[in-house]
Amino acid sequence: MSQLKTIQDEDAPGWLPRLAVHGGPRFLQIADALQAAVAEGTLQPGDRLPPQRRLAARLRVDLTTITRAYDEARRRNLLEGRGARGTYVAAPKAELTAVLDLSMNTPPPPDGVDFDDLLQQGLAQVLMRADNALLMTYHLGGGSEADRKAGAAWLAPMFGQVDASQLVVCPGAQAAIAALILALTAPGDVILAEPATYPGLRAAATQFGRRIVAVDADRHGMLPAALEEACRRHQPGLVYLNPTLQNPTAVTMPERRRKELAGVARRCKVRIVEDDPYWLLADSPPAPIAALAPEQVVYISTLSKCLTPGLRVAFVLIRDPGERERFLVALRSFALMAAPLTAALATQWIRDGSAGRLLEGVCKEARLRHRMARDVLAGRYSGLGDGLHVWLALPAYWNSAQLARAADSEGIAVTPAEAFASGGASVNAIRISLGSIPDRGRLQAGLQRLSQLLARRPESFGGAGV
Template sequence: MTRDRPTAGWLRRVRTGQGRPIYLALVEALETAVREGELQPGDQLPPQRAVADQLGIDFTTVTRAYGAARARGLVEGAVGRGTFVRRRAVDDEAGLIDLSMNLPPPPQGVSLAALLKETTAAILDRTDVATLMAYHAGPGTPGQRAAGAAWLAATLGDVGPERIVVCPGAQSALTAVLTTIAGPGAALVVEPLTYPGIIALAARLGLSLIACPVDDEGFLPEALAGLCAEHRPAAVYLVPTTRNPVATTMGLARRREIAAVVAASAAWLIEDDPYNRLFDSPLPALATLVPARTFHIATLSKTLSPGLRTAFLAAPTDAMAQRIADALHATALMGSPLITAVAVRWIRDGAAERVLAGVRLEARARRAIAAELLPAARGDAEGLHVWLDIPAGLDAGGLRALGAARGLALVGADAFAVTPDAPAGLRISLGGPAKASLLRESLGNVATLLKPPTIV
């Protein structure tokens, strides 16, 4: 019965007979339940007929209430699926449309909600729950490591599962690598604008960051060679595909040059490659060019869903994979067994490729919108973000404030800068807005912000 449904408890909040329309009382009860956390984003509401029966009111009254709740942005739904509490990002709950966080857009032609329900049901039906939900130390089960090797094959080729470590996200993988190969005071070579997670991690571990000169493809090989010889860094860190935040990709010739520099040095190479699978024909990873010195990390958060919190790390050797697993155990213990099981099942049964295909389609459609509205933006056609140089006379802080006034969450170069003289710009993420129409409106507002003021 409706009364027994976990998401039907909020109906007790409905207060009728107080001189106001019943449908408004229903909407206000729903709004209070969402605000106080009784109902969470994604919770499915009871069917309208069941609500009418429980409250003893007319079905059309409930229909009107659900419609009003949808107009207020409290719920969303589709024919045949039901009505759900609307999913909101943190910034969205603060009234902002998030253009600052990189995440994959909703995949075209795939319902993640339906797929998750189907997958978790199948896992729980065919797996011993006690075993699934127990502690799982180590680099992953043989099946999980084999799934990781299969996922990475598009860019790494044939990699033995013994070299794969299953991690609860890329940040955990980076932590495990750096705590294994770099002690306090060690140097790490990065680009002048780089992933904020590596900046924060270096500060936490007491590592020094050295910015290497770059061009549109990334590190300048001669400059990198000079820095490696002078500073003898523990590692070189890079995001070669859809570089974060500047959105361009390192070509194959440059990858070979960088691989040669690393091979001739004493440094390790940390290849953080979250975006490569978004390309129909991804370039070979640097790990294939200098395998004995490279840690390759690929998270599913940018290609499938951040909620999967699963990343696969390919270590240079089997022995190094075990050392990374030991470091991972010391810092994160393990990933979520259920979430990892979902990711592995998707890879095995082909669902991951279907989701990836849907993300690719939507990402390219959104990139086309960005090309139309922000023609000066740089970025790959397959990318989840673009980079905008800030016109003279404007600054990132001012643009963020102006953006917030227009309901936009923006992120500027300062979040990625290793040196104070790093280039100024904005990284515009395209996957955050729930709908392409909302992205179009948001990018139109960004274009307006960048227009020079009219001189009267």
Template structure:
């Protein structure tokens, strides 16, 4: 029997890196102890059914990480315990990423094959050369039409002259804020809000006014009071599966927010990043109040961020032209080839298939979270891919972030979202882990850490 056999996650990446990551995990967890001798490389290769060169590369990577050391003629050994754990925590990215809020990429989505085949088909088609040219900043006509078709089930018929195609939701949001809130202007936002918007506001010197939230998201009464007192230019919200709290507004709540906006002559920025995920969700605000709403929808959260394609529905043609001018100055245009691929996926049904696979995987991961985090207080959406966890009384978010990183976990504490005082809470993202098994391991580790106070874990500092 081998003294150590790695538990390798099948994530599609190079096997030597998977073996090195498994070694790092076992050093951090204490499964491999200081001074322990590792199996001979040739024997390990035979047991794992891989080439000797794969094991050699894995051990070289582990040495680069500072986890092991080799003695000529004696083999490879785990480095000193504290030193090895510290190096493991510092080397590269954490073993299990619960911080990046991206959709899971299940094998059923066939993203690699579909992207490769789709791009090849576009380039070899009759319009192939056109996808390599400069295009209008507003988006090519066929791409705008495809975006309108994708949004029609949620928004109804969208005139193409109200549609802009952008290179991702962050680009779109930056341009919209530039149009609606010039430097020195004010923007109402949830008191826990998307960090990307906070970065935009800092860059553009836009003042963010925090609005109180409840279980459904923005509180209309609090928004009404602030609008009367502060006279903001616009209000920003994520009505469906809010980031980070997962709150979803009811239809009544959406109508109430639209009513406040109309009474105070302000504009709504509706970030509908997660709107395509639920099989059933209330109608977007843009369908209830199209005259005062700028609607941003992206493929990054329901399919893959690799497409870098988002769609903005403006209140009218003049707004479309203003937005196009901002995008022209910032990025010139959406990447034409990826926009064309997104259009093809919309028209041939591929996007619906990918979204269905992501939705099913997200639901499975939420079920895992419910099981692994049982007894803890958190909020989630059954078809979303993050959750909002309130920390036990004995934990402070800064302490947890430190211990989590030393344990090989990446989390996002509440101050990343807070516009004002931050609660003791964390966002846990379920999509970045390459497999359900890896997610289960990470959530189990998180639950174990939370079940003890910081003082009980002081030995790992």
């Protein structure tokens, strides 16, 4: 039986706890009682739980306490909501894979945010206010006026007031990058990037017959003198930068370096694509390069990395009308539009504050996970406590490809440095993504297993050919 005594009212469900004065937060006592009842069989999958108001009255607590208890129980996969039919005990979830995935950069699920409710409420508002026929037809203008205004509001922390007419709504940042390559470069052109850079850039450039050339970087990012030399030597079509919590190195470029690179771009008359998915996750980042050199920079901000990957919506700020039209033409050649329903949901969330609350929860959860990584990885952790990933330098007896294979054999997925290489000097490191495992306990287990692996040598896995 549960350690918590149950209420003895004749019509009370047997799992209800008698809340202890010194038993910790009441919502956790209730969630613990639910978990114990499910474990003991007192509650079975499919059992309907009391409505929250009735349970609050029975336990003599406020409704918020019950809401938090149910949310916590959902986080533990104990409950599921079925709309107006109520809340039910969930069936056990089968574990489809034993792999602990530390390889994919996704926002962690924020604690205390009921994502299911957020989604249901947002879609309900969209369907109530929008012309449903318009949500199911073609849109050719790079987003509706409402969507572009929402994008301007989303970019306000970076830029202040933004002219919504200069924004294009895209189906994700990868589509935006590909369309910019098509619109602003020609086959055979060089694109300059840092030695370790976003793999999606390399994939798109290769597909379109462009060539990536690496420009030397230091602990603050791309070196201005090296960029200027590369511009003179290669006459590049574009420079690609990811200056805030850079993927994969997690470096946030300081303001001075941003200004220096903007100055080089002006002198060399080269366009910068500033891919900035993590700016809103960073702790007090400098202004974007696009705010320092608006005439030289195209700016990309995606919702996928700071809210949820399912929102395939990115906002692209292109101030030059001619370039904006060329970009739209290129985008339509392979991605006619952002899905109107998804874009409308993003707009609704931005307008009603849901996006801000979700972002706040993601930031809080990401920082908690960074503290966990710092504690588990001890001296090997080199992060700054924000963002979605850690760039982990490896001991000399491991190389990144070996380590990734050994980790895979231990049921852990990580991303080796080779996946990000654009040329230049090789780096012996792996990227660890902290948001891709929803459950904190499993994330901690994955980090602990990885730490133990790092302390061993390749010989213990059968030699260098691991």
